[in-house]
Amino acid sequence: MNLFPTYKRFPLTVESGNGTTVVDNQGNEYLDFVSGIAVCNLGHRPPTVQQAIAEQLDKLWHVSNLYHIPLQQEAAELLTNVTNLDYVFFCNSGAEANEAAIKLARKHTGKEKIITFKNSFHGRTFATMSATGQGKVQEGYGTMLPTFEYLPYNDTKALENLHGEDIAAIMVEVIQGEGGLVEGSAAFLEAAQEKSWELGALLIVDEVQTGIGRTGAPFAYQHAELDPDIVTAAKGLGSGFPVGAMIGKEPLADSFNPGSHGTTFGGNPLAMAAVKATLEAIFNYHFLQEVKEKGAFLQKELQTRLLPLLTVQEVRGQGLMIGVEVKASVPSIIEELRGQGLLAVPAGVNVIRLLPPLNVSYDEIQTAVQRLESVLKQTKAADEDKLNTH
Template sequence: MSLFPTYNRFPLTLVSGSGTTVTDDQGKDYLDFVSGIAVCNLGHRPEEVQSALQKQLDQLWHVSNLYQLPSQEEAAERLVEPTNLDHVFFCNSGAEANEAAIKIARKYTGKEKIITFKQSFHGRTFATMSATGQEKIQKGFGALLPTFEYLPYNDKEAVEQLGDDQVAAIMVEVIQGEGGVVPGTAEFLEAVESKCRDLGALLIIDEVQTGIGRTGKPFAYQHFNLDPDIVSSAKGLGSGFPVGAMLGKAKLAETFSAGSHGTTFGGNPLAAAAVNATLEKIFNDSFLSEVEEKGQYLKEELTNSLKPLNVVKEVRGRGMMIGIELQKEAMPVIHALREEGMLAVLAGPQVIRLLPPLNVTYDEMSSAIQTLSKVLQEQFKDLQNA
């Protein structure tokens, strides 16, 4: 093998996909409730995005950001239109979007400290790894950047006790994804915003996993009365084409003047084409209302179906981002689901994470619920039903 062993890969080779279905090299079909980890929000090879990319492939693949890119400007306008934000910096990933957020916050405020939260995940570059509140992500890389401090998530009192006037920003996920699909409470999130205003700090919301319709709103913070200064986005933004973005308020524009930050590939013509086609479909009120309705159905039906099983501790989440916490290790369930023709992923050792495409059908959700219930009962026969 010529690859570094950075991934614990499943014994599965996927060769094709359409909508919610993927097919392996043996011809077996799977119901995909991973979506590339919240990336394929419109399913695999959505016709609108594929068509837009093919059209762009026939015209121009890449030019430098030193030239005018009208399609990139259009993508930025689409991205900020449903938000309280004004400007966009396009990059290639969520980690890069969070790097840009950290840099602009420090430069704008003239301060260095960033507050994040335990069990958070913000990326694997050195700054975003330092921002991440999980030791397993940081282990073995030596001294981290010293300007990050971690508070307990959903702890309103801990936030209110902050009194450091050297805080440049507080960076928070509305739902902790890699940390276990843990939704933030309204009281906690409001306290975070209030503390930012008290300290003269910026509010950064990491929407890399929760954004682009995943929770039934363009961005998850919109379920609450929040007014972020900066929002990071990636994953679902390009329907599988690599692209990330940092959105920010107009007051930050001069901080990222020419030469202060940049990227070679970010927002190139192919990326812009993917973003425009994706957002045209997802940032639609009727589409998002349907996502919210389906998300409520999925969570309620999962809760009702799995409630009798003692092994299930909690079903939580919002929209098409659901976590099922077990009393036992969840990896055997992930393997068993795969054998049954369904793909899911972990969010910590005891949490099954479901991230179906936003346009998943009710029949597909029902099938997934039945498969989950069957597998959990078979895997934990030793635990009697309640």
């Protein structure tokens, strides 16, 4: 095999997908509660997005940012209208969006230090890897950039005790997805906001996984009524088409003047067609209201069926971004679920992460919960058998 072994892949080859289901190369069908890790928010091959990309394919694929691309402006308006922010920089991924945010914060403030949090995840470029508060991501790459400081997540006191005149930004996830699906408390997020104002620092909210309707709002920070200076997005932004975005306030624009930052492929016409069609579908009051209702239904079903099991410690999350914390081997549970026709993904050490498409049906939610309950009951029985044999 001629690929670097950078991924520990599941023994599964997906050949096709439609809506909430995928089919492997053996003809087996799966209910997909991974969605490409919160990417396919409208399911696989949503017709309106597919049509928009197909129409653009017949017009133009690439022209470079040396020329005007009207679709960029149309997509940018959809983002700024729901965030009350003012300007958008389009790129190709969440890591690139966070890289742009880091660069902009340092350039605009003239300061270098950026505060992030333990167990955070912001990307795998050198700067975003340095921003990430997880040693396993940084291991083997030598000394990280020294301008990042990691505070404990959800530790309001640590934020209140933060001082320094060299802090350019506080960078935070409203929900730590890769860190175990841990929600930031209202007090903690409010403290981050207040401290950024006090220090004259920017507040950067990383919404790469939580944004684009995943939690039942356009962006998760809106549940907490934060007022960020910069918001980053990717994953669900283009329904699977590679694209990222950094969205910022008007005063920041002069710091990203011509020549200060750029990208060859970012904001290309195909990506912008995907973004526009995706956002037009998701940034709709009734659609987002349904996401909230389905998320509440999923949580209630999980709590009712799973919390009585000794294996299950907690069900948590917001909207259709749900974590089930267990006292068992998550990789083996994920494998068993796959055998039952349900795709899920781990988060952190002991959390099963459920990220269904936002247009998942109630019947599909119930089916997924039933399959998860069945596997966890078997896991519980297996654990008890082990105890009984010793």
